[in-house]
Amino acid sequence: MPNLLAMSFEGALSPAFDLRFLHPGADRPDGWGLGFYRPGEPSVTVLREPAPTHASSQAELVRRSEHGESAMFVLHVRTALWGALSDANTQPFSRAWGGREWLFAHSGSLDRRPELSADPLFEPVGATDSEVIFCDLLNRFVSRRWRSLGEADPNVLADWLAGINALGTLNIVLTDGRDLLGYADRHESGLFTWQLAPPYENLSVRDRDVEVSLTQNGAKSRKGIFVSSRPLEVLGDGAQQWAPIPAGGLWVVRQGALRAEVKPPGPSPEREDPLRTPSRLNRPVKGEVKRLEVFHRTVYRYAQPVERSMHLFRLTPIHDRAQTVLQHSLNVSVEGQAREYDDAFGNRVRRLRVDRPFTEMVIEARSRVELLDTDPLAFRPLRARSSFPLVWMPWQRNQLAPYLLPPELPESELTDLTDYAMTFVIRNDYDLFDTLLDVNASIFKEYQYVQGSTTLATTPFQVYATRRGVCQDFSNLFICMMRLLGVPARYMCGYVYTGPKNRNHPQSEASHAWVQVYLPEVGWCGFDPTNGILTQTDHVRVACGRTYSDATPTSGAIFVGGGPEHLEVLVQVEICD
Incomplete structure (x- = not known):
């Protein structure tokens, strides 16, 4: 049986625990305990039983998930080596420090117990070596004035634990309800991790003594990280991919994502970790001024002649301080009454009304653009730090209102998306820019780019639930999450240069979509969740709006004729001298 199992999720779940070691005929342990934090609570709830019986009322409670929801669970099953079978000696242990439990x-x-410092603030009440270790660690936190795991230096923690590890076998988990620390014994790793990635509808883990169902009470597409003293069998939609924490290694996890890792001395293989979220995500480096040449060709073919029609073309790149249009031409193979104007979002639009029949329309736009947005955050004061919730002056809110309203979705779906968005806020200590970087990187790493998997009618919630889509879908999800958090966000359509740095063949054949977010004292800043980057001098901006319909490159209406339509699109973006 795993005598240690910890779980950290990106949001609250209510898993069902079946303690099979308490079934009739099973070998009973010397005690068990389950600790968890209710959402928003700094205090921990611990259910424990020393010398449990088969007819355990608390075991039935956790089996039926009546303990409630939590984003953090720690389960321990005791095999007694130190101390009597009592509550005081049954793990997990809890203490209050820094305003949290x-x-x-x-x-x-351990072969021998560590010595506590003179006049310690924390002392054990039981007789186990484990509680002595816990008290020793908390006393060291007090001496450093670290009031949370988030304030602690992971390298210092690893050194402390390596010293304790010299006294015997040490595989531990420690949590303050926000962060989860796991340390694996330096002689032979006794901790294994499993990284849970949505979507899933039926999922549980088990061995002959314990089973944990994540979906018995409904799946919520939460990612998470499991830390266990032994691998468990994965049943249902999850992949069986347990991996050991290297012997002597340390992990720090928050909201289902790896925040920090201290590796043991010596070489270790590098591996790509899709659920890794560094404690400080990298800011963009200063880019180079680029000149790009864009060719966009669209061909419409119809089975029957179109007699009367109206068309809108948004194919002229934006001209402003960060982007200079050096040259632009737009040619349409069909003649008609044309006029140009700026729409409500500042996009240059050509409106074409055609009253003569045609079966083919070819639209060709050629542009040469100089991109100057080399350092989009350069003019932000170094002292400035924006955090949630954002506060807008009434006139600001009025001006930004079109970009603050989320899409019309069922309230239950908006609630789930709000909870999902808030996990990023909590994981990044309510810092606005860190949250934006985290959302951008997470969509890039955790969502699959699958052409043809969605339509224009696909909603942000459907993208969130399936974890797949294309650039338009990822942008819509990003925008929806930001607006639910009170951050103005708008849809941006244009082109991206996919040179050696960002090879993405499908994107080179069509226009591209990304997001602009309005940041205090910065203005509109671009995020490209499809590529996981901030927009600088690889992105050519053409049109923006509340949604795709405000910024679509070509649109219109056929009044008479037409029939079945065939569309061809070719986009080429190249560096020019």
């Missing part, structure tokens, strides 16, 4: 569990046994 901490939880600790240990798998293993």
